[in-house]
Each structure stands twice: as structure tokens, then as C-alpha cells.
Amino acid sequence: MQTAIAAITLPHTQRSLGSEKALVSADVRGSDLHVVLRFAYPAQHLQAALTDAIAAATGHAAANIQLQIDSNIAVHKVQQGVNTIAGVKNIIAVASGKGGVGKSTTTTNLAIALSNMGARVGVLDADIYGPSQPTMLGVAGLQPEQRDGKFIPVVSESGIQTMSIGFMIDTDQAVVWRGPMVSQALQQLLFQSQWDEVDYLFIDLPPGTGDVQLTLSQKIPVTASVIVTTPQDIALLDARKAVDMFNKVNIPILGIVENMAMHVCSNCGHAEAIFGSDGGKALADKLNVPLLAQLPLSLPIREAMDAGLGAQLHAQEHAIADLYQQAAWQVALKVADMGRDFSGRFPKIVVE
Numbered sequence: 213m214q215t216a217i218a219a220i221t222l223p224h225t226q227r228s229l230g231s232e233k234a235l236v237s238a239d240v241r242g243s244d245l246h247v248v249l250r251f252a253y254p255a256q257h258l259q260a261a262l263t264d265a266i267a268a269a270t271g272h273a274a275a276n277i278q279l280q281i282d283s284n285i286a287v288h289k290v291q292q293g294v295n296t297i298a299g300v301k302n303i304i305a306v307a308s309g310k311g312g313v314g315k316s317t318t319t320t321n322l323a324i325a326l327s328n329m330g331a332r333v334g335v336l337d338a339d340i341y342g343p344s345q346p347t348m349l350g351v352a353g354l355q356p357e358q359r360d361g362k363f364i365p366v367v368s369e370s371g372i373q374t375m376s377i378g379f380m381i382d383t384d385q386a387v388v389w390r391g392p393m394v395s396q397a398l399q400q401l402l403f404q405s406q407w408d409e410v411d412y413l414f415i416d417l418p419p420g421t422g423d424v425q426l427t428l429s430q431k432i433p434v435t436a437s438v439i440v441t442t443p444q445d446i447a448l449l450d451a452r453k454a455v456d457m458f459n460k461v462n463i464p465i466l467g468i469v470e471n472m473a474m475h476v477c478s479n480c481g482h483a484e485a486i487f488g489s490d491g492g493k494a495l496a497d498k499l500n501v502p503l504l505a506q507l508p509l510s511l512p513i514r515e516a517m518d519a520g521l522g523a524q525l526h527a528q529e530h531a532i533a534d535l536y537q538q539a540a541w542q543v544a545l546k547v548a549d550m551g552r553d554f555s556g557r558f559p560k561i562v563v564e
């Protein structure tokens with residue numbers, strides 16, 4: 213039975229439960245089969261598919277299978293010489309060269325998707341020129357509490373621990389801030405927040421490839437990055453700059469998300485490539501970086517983000533939720549394949 217279960221493959225991948233060393237136990241108790249799986253990434257979205265697959269592989273009825281899916285997400289390697297942060301396992305920077313391409317929207321939705329899959333997720337909104345995470349995550353108007361000199365991140369409906377530069381400062385003034393001030397604020401937000409066992413912390417960066425990005429590469433422990441672009445030539449050009457930047461500072465790029473790839477008319481269903489077709493895909497192919505998803509220009513996405521109703525979007529718009537889920541899962545799988553950080557096994561010198 214163990215062998216039959218180990219041979220089960222995970223949907224959309226070449227991975228099997230055996231190759232993932234995921235099988236913890238499989239016991240028959242009366243008419244039930246109890247199976248415990250543990251992955252190096254969140255996988256609760258596979259509950260139904262794996263229950264069916266185990267049923268088919270073992271001959272038990274799906275109704276008699278009690279499947280428990282756990283995950284044990286590791287701390288992965290970051291740039292040399294940069295220490296990891298207490299309470300945060302992996303930081304993922306989300307960047308775009310050009311503004312307005314949907315970087316914040318993508319960050320919010322990847323975060324919600326990973327949270328729905330069972331991960332503990334945080335979002336740090338460092339987009340000083342348009343801090344939109346509080347709105348998109350539905351926590352606008354709330355303020356982080358302070359305890360012992362630390363900020364306690366605000367928690368969204370989907371359980372996402374959220375900190376935003378928008379909580380701390382008057383953003384009308386911030387637009388005239390110089391790069392070093394923005395970098396300082398970003399570090400303060402990150403290091404002075406009390407993150408609660410976050411598996412993946414997304415940093416929603418300001419657009420561009422300037423000072424903040426430099427701080428990120430030198431002072432902040434980043435596991436990997438995701439780049440968002442629209443298929444427009446001008447956005448692609450800037451996305452390419454972001455790719456070059458991360459390559460230069462040795463931050464691995466997990467992939468490119470092509471946003472607003474297509475508009476589907478809600479009346480007639482006609483699909484139109486408003487910003488050109490497959491530009492993100494072409495860029496990903498050219499730069500040898502995976503394409504994580506192609507998201508349509510979609511009214512439900514825009515409405516949900518404006519109203520802070522991302523959780524509802526994921527519960528009701530299945531096609532869109534699936535796209536984000538696949539992208540988020542690829543992010544988690546790729547992070548799991550990366551080298552681990554073992555520095556936490558040694559006593560750490562903490563500089564207060």
C-alpha cells in the first residue's frame with residue numbers, strides 16, 4: 213500500500229509523493245484509511261485530488277479516506293552576509309520596472325492564494341508612491357498596535373499579516389522623499405515589526421530599480437523575487453531591467469507574472485489583447501525565466517481589489533482563483549527546491 217501511495221503524482225507536476233518524501237503514515241483503522249502527508253510547501257489545495265488518487269491507488273472508497281496534509285516550510289538561503297529575520301522564514305520581493313502594471317494586485321492575490329493553501333503569509337507594502345495593500349487586503353483604516361517598541365502587523369480576513377508604509381506616514385509627503393529615506397522606512401517596517409511565524413513574506417516594492425531595490429539586496433534577507441509586467445513593449449523593457457537588477461545582486465527570480473494579458477468581454481466573451489499578446493511569455497522565454505501566470509484584465513479583479521474583497525474573489529471567481537493558485541504554488545515549489553539556510557541552528561548574535 214505504501215508503494216502504491218508513493219507512486220501518486222501531484223497534479224500539474226512531475227513530482228510524486230515518493231519523490232517528495234511526503235508520506236508520513238498510512239494506517240487502516242476499521243473501514244477507514246488514515247493517511248498523513250507532509251510537504252515542504254503548502255498543499256492543502258490538493259486535498260480533494262489526493263484523496264481521489266489515494267482511493268484509486270489503494271482500492272479504498274474516497275469517503276473512507278481520512279487525509280491530513282501538513283507542511284513544514286524551511287528557511288531558505290538568502291544573500292551572503294545578510295541575516296534572516298526572527299519570525300520570517302522566506303522573503304519574496306515582488307517588483308515591476310514600470311508603475312501601474314498590477315504589482316500590488318499580484319502581491320495581494322499570491323498572498324491570499326498561499327494562505328488558502330495553508331501557509332502563514334505576510335505582506336509588507338513598501339510602495340511608498342502608492343501604498344495600496346491596506347485597501348486591497350481590506351485592512352484600510354486599521355493601525356498596527358505597538359508593543360514593547362514593536363509593531364504588531366494588522367491581520368487581514370485571509371489571515372495575512374500586513375504592514376504598510378501607508379500605516380506610518382503621510383503619503384502625500386512621501387512622494388517627495390528621497391531614496392535613502394524610503395530605504396530607511398522600509399527597513400524600519402521590516403525589522404521593527406513582530407512577525408508571527410510567517411512562512412512567506414511578500415514585499416510589494418515601489419516600481420523601478422532604484423535605491424529601495426538596492427537596500428533590499430544589501431540589507432534585507434531576500435530568498436527570491438517575482439516580476440510583474442503587462443505585455444506592452446514599454447512595460448517589458450522595464451521588466452527586463454528588473455530582471456537584470458536581481459541577477460546583478462544574486463537574488464533568484466522565481467518567474468514572471470504577465471498581468472492584463474487579455475481582456476475578455478463580459479458580454480460576448482470575445483478575447484482581446486489590449487496591451488499586445490504574449491509579451492510576458494516572450495520575455496520569460498528570452499530571459500530563461502519561468503512564466504508563472506497570465507492574468508486577464510478582469511472586472512472582478514479590479515472591483516475586488518478596490519473593495520478589499522480578495523478573499524471573496526478567490527471563493528467565487530474560480531477561474532481567476534485557479535490562475536493565482538497555480539502561480540502561488542509554483543512560487544512555493546520553487547522556493548522549496550532552493551538551498552536551505554542553516555544559520556538558525558547556531559546561536560545568533562542579535563544587535564539591538
Ligand SMILES: Nc1ncnc2c1ncn2[C@@H]1O[C@H](COP(=O)(O)OP(=O)(O)OP(=O)(O)O)[C@@H](O)[C@H]1O
Nearest residue numbers: 311312313314315316317342508509510513514517
Ligand atoms: N488583472 C487585472 N484586471 C483588472 N484590473 C487590474 C488587474 N491588475 C491590476 N488591476 C487594477 O489596476 C490598477 C493598478 O494596479 P496595481 O496598483 O496593482 O498596480 P501597481 O503596479 O502595483 O501600481 P504602482 O505602480 O502604483 O505600484 C488597480 O486599480 C488594480 O485594481
